[in-house]
Amino acid sequence: MNKRFFLIITGFLIVILLVFSYFADRRRIDEKSMVQSDQSNLNQGVSVVMKPVDDETGLIIGPGFNLVKTNCLGCHSGKLITQNRANREAWKATIRWMQQTQNLWDLGENEPKILDYLSKNYAPQQMGRRAPLQDVEWYDLQE
Ligand code: HEC
Known part of the structure; x- marks a missing residue:
């Protein structure tokens, strides 16, 4: 060779x-x-649908994501958002609380969009089990 x-x-x-x-x-x-x-x-x-998650912030990507990214991550990480779940009212209350006590600015016309995003992607979780039985009429077993 x-x-x-x-x-x-x-x-x-x-x-x-x-x-x-x-x-x-x-x-x-x-x-x-x-x-x-x-x-x-x-x-x-229990969520079945896999939602795309932004690597940098940990937030779910969807309509309103950019608004949340620019308005909500200046003071704390996205974890505080992703760890919480609430309905629209409760998200609004959290925002009000931050505005009154933590110097969060007025979100103006972006607020409804931010609330849409939060209440859609971080809504309260579905319960994992069925609700307990209620109003059951029990009867004695006959021999
Ligand atoms: C000006 C600063 C600032 C901005 C901007 C801000 N936050 Fe906060 N946020 C805070 C502070 C301070 C806390 C309390 C942190 C702690 O308890 O460690 C907090 C706490 C929270 C909590 C936890 C509340 C609780 O009950 O434990 C959530 C959820 C939250 N922020 C969501 C948001 C969202 C959504 C936005 C955007 C609309 C936002 N934050 C923008 C300052 C801010």
């Missing part, structure tokens, strides 16, 4: 190896991010 032929074959093998390891790596990363989103889904309890 001449030397040149040997070098070409070795070079060829190295290239194949590099390409292969690149793709193997990418698959691992894909699998990892899939596992992560599965887990965050578990944390949300």
Whole structure:
């Protein structure tokens, strides 16, 4: 076997190896991010639909996301939002509370949009179990 032929074959093998390891790596990363989103889904309890989540803020991406990103993350992280669940009224009350005590500014015409976003994406969770039985008429077992 001449030397040149040997070098070409070795070079060829190295290239194949590099390409292969690149793709193997990418698959691992894909699998990892899939596992992560599965887990965050578990944390949300029973929700079945997977909503896309912004990596940087942890907030669900949807209409109003940018408004929340610009108005709500100056003083605390998005965690404070994602850890909370409330209906529209309660979200409004939280905003009022921050305005009265924490110097949150007037949100103006953005407020309804922000409330839409919050009450849609961070609504109270569905109960995991059925409600307890009520008004049951019990009867004595006959022998
Ligand atoms: C001017 C600063 C500021 C801005 C802007 C701000 N917050 Fe807050 N927020 C606070 C402070 C301070 C707290 C109390 C933090 C703590 O208890 O550690 C707080 C607490 C909260 C809490 C937790 C309330 C509770 O009952 O525990 C939520 C939820 C929240 N903010 C949501 C929001 C949302 C939604 C926005 C955007 C509309 C927003 N914040 C914008 C200052 C701000």
